Amino acid sequence: MPDSVSPPTLSFFQRAAVAFVQWFDADHTAGDPVKMRAEPDRVDWVRCIPFIILHAGCLGVLWVGWSPFAVIAAIAFYFGRMFAVTGIYHRYFSHKTYSSSRVGQFLLALWGATTVQRGALWWAYHHRHHHQHSDDPEDAHSPHVHGFWWSHIGWITSRRNFPSDYSKVKDLAKFPELVLLNRFDTVIPILSAIAIFVTGQILAHVAPGLHTSGAQLLVWGFFVSTTALFHGTSCINSMAHLMGRRRFDTSDDSRNSFILALITLGEGWHNNHHRYMSCTRQGFYWWEIDLTYYGLKALSCTGLIWGLKPVPKSVLDEAARSDHAATIAAVRRASHAHQDYSYATLKKVVPAAAAIAVATAASARTTAPKKPEGPGIHRDVTEETHNLARKTPPGEQR
Numbered sequence: 001m002p003d004s005v006s007p008p009t010l011s012f013f014q015r016a017a018v019a020f021v022q023w024f025d026a027d028h029t030a031g032d033p034v035k036m037r038a039e040p041d042r043v044d045w046v047r048c049i050p051f052i053i054l055h056a057g058c059l060g061v062l063w064v065g066w067s068p069f070a071v072i073a074a075i076a077f078y079f080g081r082m083f084a085v086t087g088i089y090h091r092y093f094s095h096k097t098y099s100s101s102r103v104g105q106f107l108l109a110l111w112g113a114t115t116v117q118r119g120a121l122w123w124a125y126h127h128r129h130h131h132q133h134s135d136d137p138e139d140a141h142s143p144h145v146h147g148f149w150w151s152h153i154g155w156i157t158s159r160r161n162f163p164s165d166y167s168k169v170k171d172l173a174k175f176p177e178l179v180l181l182n183r184f185d186t187v188i189p190i191l192s193a194i195a196i197f198v199t200g201q202i203l204a205h206v207a208p209g210l211h212t213s214g215a216q217l218l219v220w221g222f223f224v225s226t227t228a229l230f231h232g233t234s235c236i237n238s239m240a241h242l243m244g245r246r247r248f249d250t251s252d253d254s255r256n257s258f259i260l261a262l263i264t265l266g267e268g269w270h271n272n273h274h275r276y277m278s279c280t281r282q283g284f285y286w287w288e289i290d291l292t293y294y295g296l297k298a299l300s301c302t303g304l305i306w307g308l309k310p311v312p313k314s315v316l317d318e319a320a321r322s323d324h325a326a327t328i329a330a331v332r333r334a335s336h337a338h339q340d341y342s343y344a345t346l347k348k349v350v351p352a353a354a355a356i357a358v359a360t361a362a363s364a365r366t367t368a369p370k371k372p373e374g375p376g377i378h379r380d381v382t383e384e385t386h387n388l389a390r391k392t393p394p395g396e397q398r
Helices: 012-022 033-037 049-064 068-094 102-113 120-132 148-152 166-173 176-183 187-206 214-239 258-263 270-275 291-300 313-365 381-391
Strands: none
Touching: 049 214, 068 102, 068 120, 068 214, 068 291, 102 120, 102 176, 102 187, 120 166, 120 176, 148 214, 166 176, 187 214, 214 258, 270 313
16 A cells, blocks of 8 residues: 555544543553544543543542541552652653662552552653653643643543553653553552552451541542642643743743642742753752652652752853842842832822922911900919819718
8 A cells, every 4th residue: 555545534433442441451452552642632531531531530529528537548649649740750851960770760650550640651751752842832731832821631531642652751661661551551549549449348347436438548648639740730731931020031931930839839930940951859949849859858868869960150150140130130220119119209299298398387477366355264273173172061071
């Protein structure tokens, strides 16, 4: 068959069958992944059903209720797995900002798989592609190109963004165990959900004082926590290129945001990261809180990881110059604003003060009518006191 002849178009049911198989085998495809990635953006609803179920599962709180233990578990699972996204998927698999052994990186990949954000290789491929085309038309989740909601959630539902391009992650694709986890990326999340449910059932019997159950812990610890985790991570895609301050003049519109740094354990220092993505820390200074870096520093003490890459001095010097220039510019703006405000204030105050002065002078020249002097006006107070004393009956004196 000539190369110019394209394969037959799949029917709706064939596409639905392929999407269903992809729930369990992410690398399964009925066509060429390269051509699939070249397709226009459109939502693959069948492929997205598990994603929809994840969000719908949060409604389970209406039936299972809540308990302090379940809520605390949800918060703990959120931050524990946010660290897996930021410290493992991002800073290790995407950028290799530190080192680990082959066994160590497999354990890290297992931890990352519990986040329900696809496999490590898919995640790394898309993130490297983002840096290569940041805020360009090819950027899959740029808010400047595709709008806020598509960059936040829409892009992950598009059929063209499902396949993993292993040619862009050759350093990772050479490990069969990583490819296996990436291909069957729903296995670990399903096992995690089962483990959470079983833990809740056990606690309901051995620790009834916690007032939890398998269903309640599943809803809070898996569905609520995982949904919040997804949207917390997505805030970097949708908001870190819109809100915050730009320290470095990068080719994109990445920004630093303290609020996003708190939500994502340090990923909010996005402009720093886009300036130099090869260092482990993204908060370049002690006052830029980066909890992921602190966690990685602690993890390095165990020997599981090592070789955390620092921020180069040249980048810190550039940051200092940029901050100094920004400070000078802010002072100048404040000075001009103060001058403008003072001049505008004087324009209003001086006429008012003149009017008050004129009115005061006019009133001083006006002669007020004199009141008649009655006999009681200049009467001595002492005399009045004696008169009162004479009028008081003797029996009432004390």
